[in-house]
Amino acid sequence: MTQSPALPLPPPKERRRLREKGSLTQDQVAARVGVTRKTVRAWEAGRTAPRGRKREEYAKLLAEFAQLEGGMTAGQTEPDETEVTVRLAKQTPPPAEPSQPTSTTPALTPAQAFDALYAFCAPALVRQAYLLTGRRELARESVERAFQLAWQRWPEVARDRDPASWVRATAYEYALCPWHRFRLRYRHPEAPPAEATDRVLMDVLLRLPPPYRRTLLLYDGVGLGLAETAAETEASTRAAAKRLLHAREAVAARLPELAEPSGLHRRLTELASTERLRAAKPTTVRVSGERRARFWTRAAIAFTVAIIGATTLTLRTAPTRYEPPVPSGETVRGVPPKAAPGPLSNVELTLRSKLRSETQNGPERLVPESR
Structure with missing residues (x-):
């Protein structure tokens, strides 16, 4: 069976023009394709190019915009927002109409869906963040912050094609943030692994540049494909392949027995599993995220009031x-x-003495003497 030829992509400037002609924002296009708004902005700027399944979805969406524009140039009137929405909605299946009650499983509430995603992804993400940073506390904090942000933006995350990838990318970005080095609690190194081979492997990983370390972990640790790894790291496939090769060479130079990808995958899994890393409960993460959101909201309101008062x-x-x-x-x-x-x-002294000795009050007057 032969595959159908891939749809061509227009130039970067044309992509943006077609999106604006379809009356969609970058956030809406990102939600339809299953990527982030930053990725759509990079595609429209020409810095990166979509790959694989996301490229097909993006090309179909742009083709729909082009068909709408072609219909208008053929003499039709410009469609309103309702017509554009109806035409674009053909790409997604319509919602199921209400039917009679059956014995199917009831739909989950947002809190239940979030708790299920957290229970499925959090333990593995904590171990992965530990391999990225070499710090146990920072690994737990990165995963908790990622899920707190996911809960704040839960409608967007719930509609994402792969919510686990969304949370993983957020946790990786927080874990690899360079500002952590200026925090007091992270200035001192943590205790290394107990085994000597684990310490050598962790040292090699931490010596790699953050993009190389992240690419190696996604490809050889998590098991993503090269296209998915490049998309999650927001790099081209060629750049991701070069980073992966350089990272493997650095590991093989210190540990020749890990030159094979299968052996490296096994050692990364063992290194992450030896550490006792526990994630917090999903209820705790949701409550702390809501408290953090309320705190920053009140702080922003107080700051605005202070500016207005000043x-x-x-x-x-x-x-x-x-x-x-x-x-x-x-x-x-x-x-x-x-x-x-x-x-x-x-x-003058004699005159002063004389004046002081004479009567100064009363009817008498001082008459100058003639000489």
Whole structure:
């Protein structure tokens, strides 16, 4: 059986124009194709190209936009939003109409679906994050933060084609964030594994650059294909293949017995399984995520109120007209300095004594004597 030829992709600029012509945002296109908004933005900018099944979905969506545009250029009137939505909805199966009650399993609530996803993915993700960072506490924190973000954006995550991949990518990005090195609790290294071979393998992994380490773990540890690994790391297939080869060479240089991919996969699984890494309960993660969201919401509201209050106070106290500044004083030259009184002469002393001895009050007057 021969496969049908793949649909061609238009140039990057044409992709964006067709999306805007279809009245869809990047978030809506990402939800339909099953990727993130960052990936759709990279496709429209030409930095990366879709691969595999996601490329087919993306090409079909763009072809639908092109057909809509072709119908308008053939003399039809421009379709409204309702018609565009109806045409694009043909790609997804319609929702099942309500029928009579049957014995099928009832639908899960959002909390139950989240708890099921957490119970299925969290233990393995904690071990994978430990291989990425070499820190047990950071591994648990990365997985909890990823699931907290997933709970905050649960409608989007629940509609994703692979919610586990969404959470895994978020946990990996948080675990490999370079800002962790500035935190006080992560400045000191943790205790290495007990076995000598495990310590050597962990040291080799931590010496790899983060993109190489992530590619090696996804391909040889998790078991993803090369196309899926490239898509999750947001790199081209050629770049992902080069990273994988360089990472394998670095591991084989220190541990020649792990030159075979099967042996490397087995050792990564054993290294992650030897550590006792436990994830928190899903209820705890959901409650802590809601508390964190409420805290940051209140902090943002308080900050906004403070800015508004400071602006109002400034407007109240600021002058309404221009007041020129008072000039600094200038030194006046040519004025003789004020002389201080000197000592009295003998004549002045005699006169002062005489004046003090005479009567100063009453009807009598002091008459100067003639000489």
